[in-house]
Amino acid sequence: MATIPPPAVLCEPMKIPKKTLLGPGPSNPHPAIIEAMTQPILGYLHPEFLEIMDQTKAGLQYVFQTKNKMTLAVSGTGHSGMEAALVNLLEPGETVVICEHGLWGQRASEMGTRMGCNVVKLPKPPGQYFENFDEIEAALKQHKPAVLFVCHGDSSTGVVQPLEGLSDLCHRYNCLLLVDTVASLGGVPFFADEYGVDCVYSGSQKVLGCPPGLAPITFSEAAMNKITNRKTKPLSFYLDMMLVGNYWGCFDDVRRYHHTAPINLVYGLRAAVTEVAKEGLENVMARHKRSALKLHKGLEELGLKLFVKNPKFRLPTLTTVEVPENVDWKFVVDHLMNKHRIEIAGGLGPTAGKIWRIGLMGYNSTEENVDKVLAALGEALSLCEQARESAKI
Numbered sequence: 001m002a003t004i005p006p007p008a009v010l011c012e013p014m015k016i017p018k019k020t021l022l023g024p025g026p027s028n029p030h031p032a033i034i035e036a037m038t039q040p041i042l043g044y045l046h047p048e049f050l051e052i053m054d055q056t057k058a059g060l061q062y063v064f065q066t067k068n069k070m071t072l073a074v075s076g077t078g079h080s081g082m083e084a085a086l087v088n089l090l091e092p093g094e095t096v097v098i099c100e101h102g103l104w105g106q107r108a109s110e111m112g113t114r115m116g117c118n119v120v121k122l123p124k125p126p127g128q129y130f131e132n133f134d135e136i137e138a139a140l141k142q143h144k145p146a147v148l149f150v151c152h153g154d155s156s157t158g159v160v161q162p163l164e165g166l167s168d169l170c171h172r173y174n175c176l177l178l179v180d181t182v183a184s185l186g187g188v189p190f191f192a193d194e195y196g197v198d199c200v201y202s203g204s205q206k207v208l209g210c211p212p213g214l215a216p217i218t219f220s221e222a223a224m225n226k227i228t229n230r231k232t233k234p235l236s237f238y239l240d241m242m243l244v245g246n247y248w249g250c251f252d253d254v255r256r257y258h259h260t261a262p263i264n265l266v267y268g269l270r271a272a273v274t275e276v277a278k279e280g281l282e283n284v285m286a287r288h289k290r291s292a293l294k295l296h297k298g299l300e301e302l303g304l305k306l307f308v309k310n311p312k313f314r315l316p317t318l319t320t321v322e323v324p325e326n327v328d329w330k331f332v333v334d335h336l337m338n339k340h341r342i343e344i345a346g347g348l349g350p351t352a353g354k355i356w357r358i359g360l361m362g363y364n365s366t367e368e369n370v371d372k373v374l375a376a377l378g379e380a381l382s383l384c385e386q387a388r389e390s391a392k393i
Helices: 031-037 047-064 078-089 103-114 133-142 166-172 221-228 243-246 263-279 280-301 330-338 367-392
Strands: 072-075 093-100 120-122 145-149 176-180 199-201 215-220 318-322 355-359
Touching: 031 263, 047 072, 047 215, 047 263, 047 280, 072 078, 078 103, 078 145, 078 176, 078 199, 078 215, 078 221, 078 243, 093 133, 103 145, 120 133, 120 355, 133 166, 133 280, 145 166, 166 176, 176 221, 215 221, 215 263, 221 243, 263 280, 280 318, 280 367, 330 355, 330 367
Parallel strands: 093 120, 093 145, 145 176, 176 199
Antiparallel strands: 072 215, 199 215, 318 355
16 A cells, blocks of 8 residues: 655656756757657667667767777766776776776776776876877886777866877787777767777767767777677676677677667667768867867956866867866856856866866857857856955955
């Protein structure tokens, strides 16, 4: 017998205000993506849905710029992509070298440790990067890892890490290259096959502009050889790429049920890669660069300093800004949200209270949004100045 009554709040409709999401993600979806997600639900093995999965897979190959057959979307957020990559490419006791120049390298290290791997960390202070690969090569030579992890676009620091030449170095030492592109894929030049990347994953909710819940991922032939020749099964059944890959039709085999895919999210991702294809991948990248440069110029005109000093290493999809002395970072964030319904974010971990993070991703990467956030920032900083002057009286 039910003795607990239904919560009264459930009798009220949800009240969800419209906001401009200019933080580190998620971003506002393109209207076509929202429309796609309202379509009728299909079964997880209905032929019409399998066809949509195939179309989505082809779109992801385009966005990743790869011919890898093993290209799909893991059911889960970007973290699930990270874990899927690590848990399939590594076995307990194997060595992984992690380039830690932000939060996501730290998360990869934590996952590797929990998996029982020998984790070798190459740490950098927030805002720094690997300008040359001497340190990485020394680690590869000394530790002989199975995998090297690097984050291409770090949303915790605003750094974009160059990758050209890194795969040649890894392969020279019989090491696979694993790259995180959660905050960069689609908005920053990245070409998986050209760069020789063995595994790369991303997230649906940033540049692609789909709601959170899917993690695009792709594996090279060398990576698949590593997976198929494992001595032990992956620790995760849910993220076992041999099983998930079969469901996504990556093998010449009958597709079998593995889990119930988030059907409508896949519709949304199909629409997201369609929008990228319609605009053209290189045009999307160019748009993100233009928006970022306009934002950088406007921030400097407001008297603000960018956290990443070298323009070459600034992530176009997410800009990090130093919080000036005597400015309450949270007052500024709250003012933008409460007055203008604009989201920006503060720092994470060691940068908490020291930086703001402003995202211009996907549908949100427009000159109009740049003007909007700069005007709101200028207003908030002016209020901070007025408060300081009043305090002197």
